[in-house]
Amino acid sequence: MIVDSSLDEVKKRENALSIIKNIVETEGRSSLFDLTGLSGGFIASPSEISLLETYVGPAIFEEALQEAGIQHMGGEKVIALNRTSSGILATILTLVNKGSNVVHYLAELPAHPSIPRSCKLVGADYSETDVFDEFSIPENTSLVVVTGSTMDHKVIDEEEFKKVIEMAHERDIPVMVDDASGARLRTVIFNQAKACDLGADISITSTDKLMPGPRGGLMAGRQELIDKIKVKVNQFGLEAQPPAVLAMLNGIKNFNEDNLINSFSRKEELYELLSKKFDNFEKTPTGVMISPEGLCNEIDAKHDLSDTDLAFVFSFILLKDYGIITIPPVSMPGASATIRFDLSTKDAFNLDLNDLNKKIESSFDKLQSVIANEEKCREIVFTS
Incomplete structure (x- = not known):
């Protein structure tokens, strides 16, 4: 090879x-002709760039991102991350116990590698399927994962999406949605609801996929879980820095x-x-x-x-x-x-x-x- x-x-x-x-x-x-769908961008005015200091930037732009991010993603609170993979890792570090199960449903295999890799780091047993009739939640499951749109843009059926969330919540298990491109693809082209509006506890999107934002991640969800995950994000330096936060904010505004x-x-x-x-x-x-x-x-x-x-x-x-x-x-x-x-x-x-x-x-x-x-x-x- x-x-x-x-x-x-x-x-x-x-x-x-x-x-x-x-x-x-x-x-x-x-x-050059960037046809990846991941071209992203960095939209910023000179006056905004002048505010990109270590503490001034977050004070101004993170608060504005809360409003714009919730409007874009749903949920109660958002976190800006340096990668979507960072949000996935932080969520699994926070919610998944060693030896527990993580089960994943998506429209087409395989899942993004950051998900099984993160499970391996914490010592969890991971399984994935793209056959809805084969999807089940075993005992000792700490997290259910759903992919809204795969790496090759295969979009999940919304009814199956809702059923997976219902199955997890019947057993008080949180649901994380990898909605990297799906946060826009599903909602705009397929007229599906936002993941958080469908009942997902956590949803993560890539801010450079199908939108004019930077390479980064934006996580939305229940405030209680977001606050817990944010601890891990800060402990391991997974948070987005002020320039990326600004670009995310303007990327959403210009979507x-x-x-x-x-x-x-x-x-x-x-x-x-x-x-x-x-x-x-x-x-x-x-x-x-x-x-x-x-x-x-x-x-x-x-x-x-x-x-x-x-x-x-x-x-x-x-x-x-x-x-x-x-x-x-x-x-x-x-x-x-x-x-x-x-x-x-x-x-x-x-x-x-x-x-x-x-x-x-x-x-x-x-x-x-x-x-x-x-x-x-x-x-x-x-x-x-």
């Missing part, structure tokens, strides 16, 4: 960032539902264009995607690469040759290698979809021409 460990994934990401830096320095930012709705319609056009050449692209709520397995099924040339390696090589060709950023090159270890072309990002608004289709086709043709040469593929992934 080309990418065979977490260290390889880190090195792959470092190379991707180096490529991005080089494109910006030599061709300008306009030559535009119409951008998601418009991408919902544009995806049909891109999907139809791609379907003329490919059989395995799938629609997502805000664009199109192709899984590593689907990409492998499109390949005619002989090769010895794994499905995930194919996805990494393909996505690096897109980045190097056309400045198209997808998730696999820049992702953290353990993330899905599915290649998504998200049309809700600001870069996507300026893209001609016929041109994008041609670039995807050209990149695929180049992939087929190099995959017999594993050393060449390794060079594409690991060298600038």
Whole structure:
């Protein structure tokens, strides 16, 4: 395999960032097209930036974030975190006992790796399923987890969502919702209720997913639990710092539902264009995607690469040759290698979809021409 460990994934990401830096320095930012759906942003005025001091910043912006965050997420109180994964870790450290069970229901396996990893840290027994009829809550369960929208944007059925919450609450077990993108995807595109309004005790979202905010996490929920979790957050330095809090606040204020709705319609056009050449692209709520397995099924040339390696090589060709950023090159270890072309990002608004289709086709043709040469593929992934 080309990418065979977490260290390889880190090195792959470092190379991707180096490529991005080089494109910006030599061709300008306009030559990059971030289609990850995670492009985020940092919106701040000069007067706001002048207040980003260690204690002044939190005093001003954290209070304002309470109102905006509750409006966006529901619940009684919010906490700003440096990552969504940080909120998941802090919640599990707070609520989960060693030797107890954590059970997780989601629309499609696997869960985000931060959840089982956090359970392993505290010595809890973790299980997950995407088959509702197989979901159950065993004795000695300390936490039930629900994912609102998976890493590949598979959205949970709202009725099943409510039933899982009811099952947990019948036994006085708290429910944590990983709503990283779902806090916007579920509510805007699928007209579902906010997780806290459905009865979830804790809900966590990523403030750079499908919104113009920074890479960070925002947790909402019952005040009693939020206060307990906040202790762990502060003990382990998991809290968001003033600049991120400000950017979260302005990201929420500038979130535009119409951008998601418009991408919902544009995806049909891109999907139809791609379907003329490919059989395995799938629609997502805000664009199109192709899984590593689907990409492998499109390949005619002989090769010895794994499905995930194919996805990494393909996505690096897109980045190097056309400045198209997808998730696999820049992702953290353990993330899905599915290649998504998200049309809700600001870069996507300026893209001609016929041109994008041609670039995807050209990149695929180049992939087929190099995959017999594993050393060449390794060079594409690991060298600038």
